[in-house]
Amino acid sequence: MNLSAIKKRINSLVEKLNHYNNQYYQNDISEISDFEFDKLLEELKKLEKENPQFKLPNSPTLRVGGDITSNFETVVHRYPMLSLSNTYNETELLEFDERIRKTVDNPIYVCELKFDGVAISLRYENGIFTQGVTRGDGEKGDDVTANVRTIRDIPLKIEGKNIDKNEVPSDFELRGEVYLSKTQFEILNQEIVERSKEKGVEEEKIPDLLLKNPRNAASGAIKMKDSKEMAKRKLSCFVYDAYGTPFESHTSILENLEKYNFAVSPFHRKANGIQEVLEFIKDWEEKRFTLPYETDGVVIKINDLDQREELGFTSKSPRWAIAYKYKAEEAQSKLKSVVFQVGRTGAITPVANLTPVQLSGTTVKRATLHNEGEIKRLDLHEGDTVFVEKSGEIIPKVTRVVTEKRVKNAKPIIFIENCPECETKLVREEGEAAYYCLNQDGCPPQILGKIEHFVCKNGMDIDSIGSKTAQNFLNAGIIKSFADLYELDREKLLALPNFKEKSVNNVFIGIENSKKRPFKNVLYSLGIKYVGRGVSEILTDEFSSIDNIIKASKEEISAVFGIGERIAEAVKAYFDEPKNIETIERLKTAGLQFEQAEKKIVILDGILSGKTFVVSGTFQNFEREELKEKIKGLGGKISSSVSKKLDYLLAGDKAGSSKIEKAEKAGVAVISEADFLKMI
Ligand SMILES: NC(=O)c1ccc[n+]([C@@H]2O[C@H](COP(=O)([O-])OP(=O)(O)OC[C@H]3O[C@@H](n4cnc5c(N)ncnc54)[C@H](O)[C@@H]3O)[C@@H](O)[C@H]2O)c1
Numbered sequence: 001m002n003l004s005a006i007k008k009r010i011n012s013l014v015e016k017l018n019h020y021n022n023q024y025y026q027n028d029i030s031e032i033s034d035f036e037f038d039k040l041l042e043e044l045k046k047l048e049k050e051n052p053q054f055k056l057p058n059s060p061t062l063r064v065g066g067d068i069t070s071n072f073e074t075v076v077h078r079y080p081m082l083s084l085s086n087t088y089n090e091t092e093l094l095e096f097d098e099r100i101r102k103t104v105d106n107p108i109y110v111c112e113l114k115f116d117g118v119a120i121s122l123r124y125e126n127g128i129f130t131q132g133v134t135r136g137d138g139e140k141g142d143d144v145t146a147n148v149r150t151i152r153d154i155p156l157k158i159e160g161k162n163i164d165k166n167e168v169p170s171d172f173e174l175r176g177e178v179y180l181s182k183t184q185f186e187i188l189n190q191e192i193v194e195r196s197k198e199k200g201v202e203e204e205k206i207p208d209l210l211l212k213n214p215r216n217a218a219s220g221a222i223k224m225k226d227s228k229e230m231a232k233r234k235l236s237c238f239v240y241d242a243y244g245t246p247f248e249s250h251t252s253i254l255e256n257l258e259k260y261n262f263a264v265s266p267f268h269r270k271a272n273g274i275q276e277v278l279e280f281i282k283d284w285e286e287k288r289f290t291l292p293y294e295t296d297g298v299v300i301k302i303n304d305l306d307q308r309e310e311l312g313f314t315s316k317s318p319r320w321a322i323a324y325k326y327k328a329e330e331a332q333s334k335l336k337s338v339v340f341q342v343g344r345t346g347a348i349t350p351v352a353n354l355t356p357v358q359l360s361g362t363t364v365k366r367a368t369l370h371n372e373g374e375i376k377r378l379d380l381h382e383g384d385t386v387f388v389e390k391s392g393e394i395i396p397k398v399t400r401v402v403t404e405k406r407v408k409n410a411k412p413i414i415f416i417e418n419c420p421e422c423e424t425k426l427v428r429e430e431g432e433a434a435y436y437c438l439n440q441d442g443c444p445p446q447i448l449g450k451i452e453h454f455v456c457k458n459g460m461d462i463d464s465i466g467s468k469t470a471q472n473f474l475n476a477g478i479i480k481s482f483a484d485l486y487e488l489d490r491e492k493l494l495a496l497p498n499f500k501e502k503s504v505n506n507v508f509i510g511i512e513n514s515k516k517r518p519f520k521n522v523l524y525s526l527g528i529k530y531v532g533r534g535v536s537e538i539l540t541d542e543f544s545s546i547d548n549i550i551k552a553s554k555e556e557i558s559a560v561f562g563i564g565e566r567i568a569e570a571v572k573a574y575f576d577e578p579k580n581i582e583t584i585e586r587l588k589t590a591g592l593q594f595e596q597a598e599k600k601i602v603i604l605d606g607i608l609s610g611k612t613f614v615v616s617g618t619f620q621n622f623e624r625e626e627l628k629e630k631i632k633g634l635g636g637k638i639s640s641s642v643s644k645k646l647d648y649l650l651a652g653d654k655a656g657s658s659k660i661e662k663a664e665k666a667g668v669a670v671i672s673e674a675d676f677l678k679m680i
């Protein structure tokens with residue numbers, strides 16, 4: 001790679017990883033597996049090390065991932081809450097040991113399981129629990145004391161039977177992991193299923209409403225505003241570290257915490273040298289699945305606290321510890337057949353049908369093959385023995401083929417040429433991995449898919465219409481597209497077999513409520529190619545009404561930050577289609593929101609009239625949303641993206657560096673919070 005390519009790659013990695021971090025910590029969503037995330041992070045680290053001149057100030061290699069919300073008081077940690085460096089392989093573990101041995105002779109390690117939950121800091125003063133704080137950005141976090149008090153594993157007062165009160169340190173802090181047990185996770189999801197059924201939510205819609213995994217559920221719960229609600233989640237907590245205590249080793253910390261009645265995992269072991277560490281890791285690789293809570297690895301720590309001090313910290317993690325993470329579980333299976341699925345956009349996804357195998361606690365029968373290129377990469381043949389991998393909520397995928405086990409004369413898997421549903425010849429556009437069936441209005445799964453997308457949770461959120469009902473309506477000829485939903489005939493619905501009055505009522509209630517859905521959800525629900533939730537939000541913020549988007553040229557659309565050529569082209573193509581405009585007209589008549597609500601507030605004579613701002617980062621005196629309201633209150637306008645039309649980029653702490661760069665290029669003034677205060 002030449003220098004400019006390296007710089008580009010670094011920028012793109014920073015942007016990608018920050019996006020994944022944001023999704024992970026703010027929205028509790030994993031868009032990629034941890035392994036893939038860590039691989040990208042590793043690549044970035046390496047590039048930055050070799051090219052320090054390109055290192056960005058907002059690089060995810062410099063900071064602990066996490067979030068601070070506006071729901072709680074922010075607390076500065078007395079002892080920073082750091083991350084752990086991690087590895088997925090033995091070689092790197094041996095390298096870690098080598099580094100340690102440069103400072104410490106014959107290191108004694110302690111191996112612990114790595115619990116998959118959220119980190120918490122607990123403070124005790126004179127034996128009383130006084131404060132619980134989330135990790136946040138590592139330096140400061142959310143004060144969630146009220147929520148923590150509801151966790152039964154955490155004593156509010158230290159009063160073990162065999163302890164001498166005078167020995168309990170007068171002011172100390174603990175570190176632990178708040179988690180949700182597997183059983184409790186299932187109970188909570190069962191409750192969601194029951195409540196949804198009572199509310200008349202259609203069966204296939206329910207999976208969307210379920211908690212994704214125990215870690216997400218725990219991290220969502222600890223940030224709840226209402227601690228009574230949070231108590232219902234019944235979280236648990238293991239403690240695994242202490243600061244401000246007189247104890248001299250990690251094992252002695254754990255022993256004493258146990259005496260104080262904290263929940264300490266019994267499965268920790270002292271390891272005399274790295275070989276014993278490797279044994280512990282092997283030992284738990286399979287056994288961990290039998291535990292009643294989720295673990296994703298082993299944490300290896302130096303036992304002696306003086307030695308820890310000697311080894312010290314990097315900006316992000318201690319040098320005296322490392323996490324060994326187990327790779328996503330893999331299993332062998334056999335390919336039974338490949339089916340080609342047609343998505344709502346017409347994209348064709350090959351899916352492998354497999355002989356069922358157990359993976360991470362679930363039975364896997366199908367795995368994605370992504371696209372034609374992937375089938376070629378795997379060199380997949382009929383009846384092949386394959387490896388499948390699954391982690392968390394990520395869709396299982398085929399990772400490789402065991403070619404030695406291939407049967408003689410097996411035929412290679414060939415990608416289809418015509419749509420399996422409507423026979424239309426498939427096409428692949430330049431620069432795209434997927435083949436498409438372009439018969440949008442005649443291809444049944446596309447028609448159904450568009451309706452499903454329209455009513456989905458992030459779209460119009462009509463939970464009384466699921467796939468089954470939509471298919472039912474389509475079969476009966478009651479609707480042909482989602483726009484028809486707003487012209488439903490009650491009598492016709494009542495005449496449907498197996499469709500009771502209550503269901504009919506729920507359908508109409510859902511449809512009526514959908515008319516209140518904000519513009520950004522309406523835009524998303526149209527199912528325009530490449531217009532996902534993020535893009536739809538950017539577009540609504542930038543253009544504020546559908547008419548403005550329709551009027552905008554391709555150049556104007558692609559000039560918006562965050563919108564590339566490809567997206568702009570797809571948006572333009574969509575609105576150039578007369579039948580799409582017709583659909584929008586019908587939806588407008590039905591009363592759907594096609595304008596951003598807040599834009600209606602026009603203040604003619606504020607001091608900021610006519611000025612457009614982008615607000616990025618965090619601020620000393622305001623929450624970000626509060627700041628935006630303030631600007632609007634003074635007549636200014638808010639945009640979410642940097643373009644030439646912008647007047648100011650108001651950049652707080654941790655403002656997006658790509659935004660700043662873009663603003664500087666576009667000649668937009670970048671101002672600080674202090675500048676802004678002067679201005680107003
Ligand atoms: N999939 C994604 O999109 C995505 C996005 C961001 C981060 N991630 C994952 O999260 C990782 C970063 O998260 P992180 O900084 O919290 O690191 P981490 O989760 O790998 O390790 C640090 C954390 O481990 C926890 N922990 C559990 N048991 C412990 C024990 N016995 N002793 C000490 N700590 C223990 C603590 O909460 C601590 O904060 C990434 O490396 C990646 O794997 C994934």
Ligand SMILES: [Zn+2]
Nearest residue numbers: 419422437443
């Ligand atoms: Zn088709």
